[in-house]
Amino acid sequence: MTDKQKVIVALTSASETCTAALSALASRNQRNKFEPQTSDLAVIVKDLDSLLSMIYNTSTKLALVLKPSSPTYSASLPVIVDLTKYTSGIAHCIHLLNPNLHGATLIKELQHEVTAIFEALRAVVQTFLNLAARGPSIARNDSAEEYLVRTGTLHDLITQARGPNGIPKDNISAIRRRWKQDRAALEDSLREVSEMIDGAEGSENDDVDDGWDELGLGDTGAKMDGDELARAKNVHSVLRLTTLLHKRIFLDLLSSTPTPPGPPPSLALDALLLQSHALLAASDELVSSLYIPQNPATIRKESLALLDIINGLQLQLRIFFPDTSSLEQQLSGLSIEGDKSAPTPSKPTADKKWFDLCFDQVTKTSANLVSPMYKPSPGVGQKPR
Structure with missing residues (x-):
């Protein structure tokens, strides 16, 4: 099997991993909400941030080694493997979250952000897969620049997710x-x-010409x-x-x-x-x-x-x-009448x-x-x- 054929197989596997991760995100709401979890939310969020950073950097490497005009197939294989691994890692982090422990709203926000990233990543992978399958002649076609646009879209989504208005730190x-x-x-x-x-x-603006009369849609009065x-x-x-x-x-x-x-x-x-x-x-x-x-x-x-x-x-x-009246009554009963230290x-x-x-x-x-x-x-x- 040639390096190019190996790359096509690896890219196909990466695309399928993105599809499986998207399916897992969509179906996680059907999981048992009372499934016991012990994972620390701060650790999960930190891991997510690290994995997103690695996908950002690895997708940049992929765009360089699989540049349509001069692809280096042998060098791209470990890059594709890393992308697949990081994608699975993010899906695992999301799986660890539990509504009762970590919050349903947080999970929805994460699902929204990560779903968009997985879809963009799959589009990038699919673009390189199409380029590899169609041969070097495509490199001279304007559509070859599509890989840059899709990689840029992926980068923007990751930057947004990692920014202050991206993935929340808690529920x-x-x-x-x-x-x-x-x-x-x-x-x-x-x-x-x-x-x-x-x-x-008001009546002072009743006669103002707003342009709607010309269309026959003026104020009926x-x-x-x-x-x-x-x-x-x-x-x-x-x-x-x-x-x-x-x-x-x-x-x-x-x-x-x-x-x-x-x-x-x-x-x-x-x-x-x-x-x-x-x-x-x-x-x-x-x-x-x-x-x-x-x-x-x-x-x-x-x-x-x-x-x-x-x-x-x-x-x-x-x-x-919470109702604290009964506790206050008990404490007041123990205090001396007129005591300034009473609650x-x-x-x-x-x-x-x-x-x-x-x-x-x-x-x-x-x-x-x-x-x-x-x-x-x-x-x-x-x-x-």
């Missing part, structure tokens, strides 16, 4: 990133309702009536509170440096993020229901759906505020009061929206203190 970091994305979308929804209200109340505007303002008050609530959860409960006794379990954090996604989806539906002509029944339905998510979120936050409420207790008040305000502000008679009342949606 709380992954959740904070996704939480920020949801918060930005919630703020967009709030801004959208504000623009609806401004458009219904339809505007919110008094009841529709009142509903929009009521929804704006609700969304302002929920956006504020979402922001405070991020600042107070999803700290990257949690205080003792440490962060909540990964399962609780992952469930909290699911509530954030649900809140975003419900908010979008509620905003969509405000466009005229409004259907009060639809607005009521979407308001109830949003309120249901809020209630679920309130239940989900209980793990962040005082901790910061989490004070935070819980703020969240309880905010949830209560959301419920009160939503009262008009969920009422079958729907009579928006003034003064709703006051900011919790």
Whole structure:
């Protein structure tokens, strides 16, 4: 067997390894979540970073030794073997992760990043495989430069994965990133309702030529009536509170440096993020229901759906505020009356009061929206203190 034939076999094996690794990534969600694991997350993440660095460097070597104009097949064989080994190593690292121990959100982020890298690596390998199979004449073809483009794409993906906005170091970091994305979308929804209200109340820009009239798509002159505007303002008050609530959860409960006794379990954090996604989806539906002509029944339905998510979120936050009343009562019973050293409420207790008040305000502000008679009342949606 010639060196070229050996390279074709090795590249075929490397491509198949990428395909198998992608299949393993896609099917790992069907594994037993309670499968015992003892691997240290910091060690796994460090190994992943090292393996990605080696794939970056090895793919560069492969592009040099298999340059279409002058391939060196004998020198490329150990390079291809190394690429195959590193690919299998990354798949093994991902296999070690367990949702209960390491966090489902972190695993999803890793799956997303690594899947893109494996696909890009397979494309690089396939390009060299095609070049080797089709012979040296392809070297004079413009398509021979494709190997440079695909190698560059692989390098970019690895650089991104290893960068500060790439693979998270732990589950709380992954959740904070996704939480920020949801918060930005919630703020967009709030801004959208504000623009609806401004458009219904303002008149100074009514005659501005925005170019749509020329296409026959100009303003029809339809505007919110008094009841529709009142509903929009009521929804704006609700969304302002929920956006504020979402922001405070991020600042107070999803700290990257949690205080003792440490962060909540990964399962609780992952469930909290699911509530954030649900809140975003419900908010979008509620905003969509405000466009005229409004259907009060639809607005009521979407308001109830949003309120249901809020209630679920309130239940989900209980793990962040464990009930310490019985312990405080026992300690106070042991203290001398008037003793200044008696225990005082901790910061989490004070935070819980703020969240309880905010949830209560959301419920009160939503009262008009969920009422079958729907009579928006003034003064709703006051900011919790």
